[in-house]
Amino acid sequence: MDTNQSPTSSAPSTPRSVQFRKEREASWRELEDIVERVQNKSLSSLDDRDLQRLPLLYREAMNSLSVARATALDRLLIRYLEALCSQSYLAIYGARRPSRRMLWALFVAVPLEIRKASRELLLAILFFAAGIAVAWSLVDRDPQWFHVFVSPQMAAGRTPWATTESLQNTLYDSGQKKGDALSVFASFLFTNNARVGLLAFSLGFLLGIPAAILLFYNGLVLGGFLSLFASRGLLIPFLGWLLPHGVPEIFAVLLCGGAGFLMGRALLLPGSLLRTEALRNAGLRASLIVTGAIFLFAYAALFEGFFRQLIVDDVLRFLVALLQCLLLLWWFYLGQKQEQKDLAAENFEQETPAWPLQADPQRGGR
C-alpha cells in the first residue's frame, strides 16, 4: 500500500464512509418513508410516483449495503442499512394479497396435486378397503363383532338384532324432521368430519400411522354396516342411501388419509432432500389436497343434511351418486385443462423468469 497518498491526514479527518453516507442518505430516507407506508397499509396504497421509485431506491440501498459491508467500519451504519434493506425486501417480495385469480388457480391446482399423489391415494384406498373387508367377513361370521366396530350412537338402532323392516325404514325415512334440525345435523357432520380429516393430515406427520388407523377404522365402520344390510338382502338400497353423499365424503376421507401418507413418506423417506425440505414440499402439496377435502366435506354434509331425506327412490339415488362422480370428474378435467394451459404458456415464454438464487436456510443460523 502506498502510504504516501494520505499520510498524517489534515486534522479533522473524515473517513470515506462518512462521505459515502452523506452522498446517499437522502435516498435512504426516502426509501424509509415509502417502506413505512407500505408496512402500515399495503403496496397498493402508494401513488404512482412512489411505486416507481420504490424498486429503484431499493436497489440503490442494496448496493449501498453491499458496499458498506465491504468498506465501511461503522457498525451502526451497516446495521441501519441491513434493517432498511430487509424492510424494503419484505415490502417488495414479502406477501401478496390474494386475488380472485389466485383462488381460482388454487381450486384447479387441487385435482392436479391429487393426481400427483396417486400412489398415496392408492395406499389410502387399500387401508380403507382392508377395513371394509375385515369388518364384513367378521360380522358375517358372527354378528357380535358388529358392536366392536360400530358405536351405539352411530348405529342408532341399526343392529343385527333389529328387524329387517325397521332397517329398511331407516333407509327410506322420508324426513319428518324440520329444516332446522337437518341444518344442525349437516353442520355437525361437516365440522366433525372436517376436523377428523384435518387430524389425519396433521398427525400424518407421525409417519402416516394415524392416517392409516383413521382409514382402517372408517373402513371397519362401513364394512360393519355393509355386512349387516347385505345379510338382510338390503345391500342395493343401502348403497343407494349411502352413495349420494358418500361419494364426496368417502373421497374426502381418502384424500385426507392420502395427505397424511404424503407427510409420513416425506419424514420416513426424504430421498436426497433434507427432512425439513422434504416435509415442506410434502406439506405444501398435502395442504392443497386437504383444502380440497374440506370443501368436499362441506358439500357432502350439505347434501347429507338436506337432500338425502328428500330423495327416496332407489334409481334416483343411484343417478344422483352418478352425478356426484361426474362432478368430481369435471373438477379433475378443469385441473387437467389448466395444466395444459400452463404448459403451453411455459413453452411460449421459453424462459420463465425463475428465481435466480436460492438461499441456503441451513447456513443462516449461527
Add this chain to the structure above:
Amino acid sequence: MRRKRPYQSEESKQRTVSILPPEGVPLRFVIAPVSSRFSALAFDLLLITISMYLMVFVLIAIFVAGGLFKSGGGYALSFWLIGIFLIRQCYFFFFEMIWQGSTPGKKLLGLRVIARDGRPLGLQGLIARNLMRDIEVFIPLGLFSQAFQMGNESAWLSWMAMGWCLIALTFPFFHPQSMRIGDIVGGTFVIVIPKAELEVDKARQTTLARKVQISFTPEQLAVYGEYELETLAQLLRKVDEDKADADDLRIIARTIADKIRYEGHEPLSTPLVFLQIFYAAQRKALEQKLIWGQRKANKHQRS
C-alpha cells in the same frame, strides 16, 4: 478460532437466518424468540375467544329480535357450529393473508411470517402452517376432556394423539431455529420485523473538535484494529447517552496515547476531544486499508 467479541454479545444472543434476495446481497433476519411467539399466540387466542362469545351474543340478539327462536333455533345452532369452525381454522390464515404475514398478536409484538426460500409468502404455505396449528394448539386443549369423557373405544386414540401433541407443543423449544412444526411443513419462518434507525455518525466531529489540531502519523494509526475501533465507538456512544465517567475517559485516552506513543497534553486536558479525533483518524486509516483489501481485525494482528 476467532475470539468472541464483547460488543457482539447482544447480537449473538439472537438467532438469525440469512436469506438471499434476487439482488444477490444476503440479508439477515432475526428469528422471533419462542417467548414472544407464545405471547402473540396468547393474544390471538384471547381475540378468538372474545370473537366466539361475540358471535353467540350476536346470534342470540338476531334470533331474539327476529322472534325466530321457536321456529329456527336449530339454524342458530348450526350457524354457531360452522362459525366456531371457521373462526378456529381461518383466523390465523385470514390475517396472515391480508396483513402481510401478521396476525393481530404478531403485529402487537412486531413479528411476521416469511417464506423460508425467500419467495413471496404463498397461500399454500399459509394453509399448511395453520392446519398444523390445529394439533399444536387447539387439539391439546380439547383432548383432555375428550379422553375422559368418551371412555369408550376411541379413548386410546385420544391418549395417543395427546402424546403426539405434547411433542408438537414443545417442539419449538428444541428446534435450533425455534420453528414449530407448522413452520417446517409450511416452509416458513417467523421473524422480528426489522427496525431501521440511523444515528449520528461518531466520525463527524463536533465543532469543538474541529478547532483542535491533533494529527497522527501512519505508524500511530497502525497499532489498533477493527475490534478496538468498534469498542471505542461504543464508548463514544455511551458518552452521548451521558453514561460515561470522566475519569474512565481520561484513563482510556491515556492508555491509547501510551500505546501509540502520542506525545501531547490532549489526552489529559481534553480526553473526549482526543478520543473523538483519534476515532475518526483511526477509522479513516482502517477504511483506507480496507479498500486495498487489507483487514486488520485487532491489535494482535500484524498488518
